[in-house]
Amino acid sequence: MPVLAIDGDDFTLDGEPFRIISGGLHYFRVHPDQWADRLRKARLMGLNTVETYVPWNLHQPRPDVFRLDAGLDLPAFLDLAAAEGLHVLLRPGPYICAEWEGGGLPSWLLTDPDIRLRSQHPAYLSAVEGYFEQLLPPLLDRLATRGGPVIAVQVENEFGAYSDEWAHLHHLAELLRRHGVDVPLFTCDQPADLARGSLPGVLATANFGSRARQGLAALRAHQPDGPLMCTEFWIGWFDRWGGHHVVREPAAAAQELDELLATGASVNLYMFHGGTSFGFTNGANDKHTYRPTVGSYDYDAPLDEAGDPTAKYHAFREVIAKYAPVPEEPVPQPSPKLGGITVPLIESAPLFGNLPVLGTPVPSERPLAMEQLQQDFGYVLYKAILPGAGPAVLELEDVRDRAQVFVDGQPVGVLERERHERALAFTVPRAGSVLRVLVENQGRVNYGQGLHDRKGLLGRVLVNGVELTGWTNLPLTLRTLDELGFGAGEGPVVGPAFHRGTFEVAEPADTFVHLPGWTKGNVWVNGFHLGRHWSRGPQRSLHLPGPVLRPGSNEITVLELHATGPARTVELRDRPDLGPTEE
Structure with missing residues (x-):
């Protein structure tokens, strides 16, 4: 693959002028059997690059365990991007934010009562070095300097919004270099935080969702030389429990993108495809009041949570075509969906009665x-x-x-x-x-x-x-429910309980699990943890990827934390319900 370089105020790729037109696509929020589909749709919208974070907490769930398998097979994801002809911006953290649990930092760091995260604290530095020692070697062959798709790597993430401990950023950059990362490095910050979050000799980029000329002017005032780039061009937003579903009108978002591209700057759309924070992986915010984020990461993105092109996809494709070649292939149609299935949950297993196996x-x-x-x-x-x-x-x-x-x-x-x-x-x-x-x-x-x-x-x-x-x-932890003792689920149930049922599928396809009448808990299908349900909303359905299903009989299990009546059913519908768009 061609190698990215900085030549004055421009990027070049093997010596030729190059503009990065990228979109966020987190492999860990998409079922691995659907990675290739999402990457193809990125190329067809006109993107030449995709961006992904790397969640430290999933790759290293315990200090002595490191995973690069199944849905965490980052090398395989990078290879698929290369096969699609896409470059990659890699954002390995260690901190990623991403509305992800703990910002990607593993919880075991917090067993040290004195640890200072995102700092030069020795315990934190030792853990970060151990993480990079295991993450980076398998990725080196995927760097563009070695023929791979990764053209640039980010140092930390929006550090200026957290701290001004420049020595820590410098240490992380040196650590990346020491482990063989020889492609360009970059930082990203909101315009007001650029001075605190950037490094001499490392390309600074800015994050914003509107007023591109003002944001880029702030970047240029901070960094007189070098390419201009918006690493997070916010074209949607995330939702929190108890709020409303946030949307951004496609024409307005497309106009903002047009204004940005008209400046000649590079861009990474945040997000191109949001996907889902499956299981327990959603994050939270706390600005004097704790606010947990929902499991859907639809983000009102060009591809919706199930990977279908939206009106924003088509609007952005038209804008991009004004500034760069867009493939002449037709835009993919929405994928088939399952719907109209009601599943009785006829077996129950009280939580308190099953504690020994949990x-x-x-x-x-x-x-x-x-x-x-x-x-x-x-x-x-x-x-x-x-x-x-x-x-x-x-x-x-x-x-x-x-x-x-x-x-x-x-x-x-x-x-x-x-x-x-x-x-x-x-x-x-x-x-x-x-x-x-x-x-x-x-x-x-x-x-x-x-x-x-x-x-x-x-x-x-x-x-x-x-x-x-x-x-x-x-x-x-509920990592497995295999040992639960289910019995006939007759009559009302007081207190937390698991409820189970089966349904038949002729041909697996994406669908959405709706739980009208249920209060709060979790949903698993064939052992795959979809995430949380909560009547508080706004999210009222859970995305069920087609590859989780199998032809024939399938099993769904719902943990309900509150009382349930005698009639216990869930529904599979062909459309999601992410809630009202206004409070």
Whole structure:
């Protein structure tokens, strides 16, 4: 593949002038069987490059485990991009933001109570060096200097919005070079943060979603020489639970793109195809109030969550054609969808009745944080004995992030970090009653100073002003549901339970799981964790990729955290419901 270079104020590719016209496409948010389809559609829109982050927390889920397989086979994704004739902008972090759990930083970093993330703290640096030592060697043959598609690599991500510790950025750049990265390096920041987030000798780029001339002027004022580039041209936005579905009118977004390209600058659309934060991988924001992000990362992008071209795809293709060659091949039609299927969930497995097969309890005097339990995602079930009968006020010092409280198996209330709730009153029926607190990690903060986001019950638990001690802590990662004991699901169910049913498919295709009447929990199909459902909205459906299905019988399992009535069904429809677009 040709090699990218910087020649004055321009990019060149093997000596010829080159403009990067790129789009974000995160391999870890797309089923690997659909990577080739999405890459082809990127080329057909007129893109010559795709951009991807790399999620450290998935590739290295524990300090002694590193994965580059299945949906994390980044070398395979890069090879598919090369086969499509696309270049790649690689953004390996270690921090990525991306509305991703913890901004991509693995939760095990937080087992060190003194660690300072994104800094020169020795424990953090040691972990980053270990990460790069395992990630980078398999990727070196994919660099353009060695015939691969990767033409440039980013140093960290929007560092200027977090810190001015220049030595840390410099250290990361040197680390990339030391491990053999010999293509151009770049940083990206919002215009106001350029001075804090850039490095001498490394190309600075800017992030914005409108007023391109002003953003590029700020970049030029900061960096008098070098190509102008917007690394994150925001053409949509993400959604949060309790908000509305954010959209941006295609014609307006296309006009902004036209204005940017008219300056001669390079661009990376954020996003070209958002995809899905499957399972527990969504992030959160915390600007004095915690706000978890939904699982859909549709982002109102040119390709929707299921990979179909939208009106924005067609509008952008027309704009790009004014400035660069666009393939004459026709735009792909939407893929076939499954719909009109109602699935009865006829088997149930109560959560509390299946605890022995879901995890191993750990005793402690005070509740342990998830990180102390070597747990990244999911839930922790805390249990203690209440000292006496009668009225009780339960006070939880810090809930991270949502606590359901049970006394002798009966629900007595919910406390949410998002609502700044910490106290709950109830009546204890007898001395020796069992208190259970089921705490959900709803997504670690992915942006700003809240990154040090430990999960679970933090601090003391008081009952009527007296500290309650003598706890067991049960990590519920829910990585597998194979050992659950299902029985006939007849009648109403009080409390958390898994519900299971089967459905037939003649020919697998993408579809959307809708859960009318359900409250909150998670959905798995054939063991693949689609993500969370929550009646709070705005998201009211979950994307089910066709490759997850198989011809014949398929199995769907729903964990419902609240009560369910006797009629338990879910629906597969051919359209998503991402919620209302206005509050």
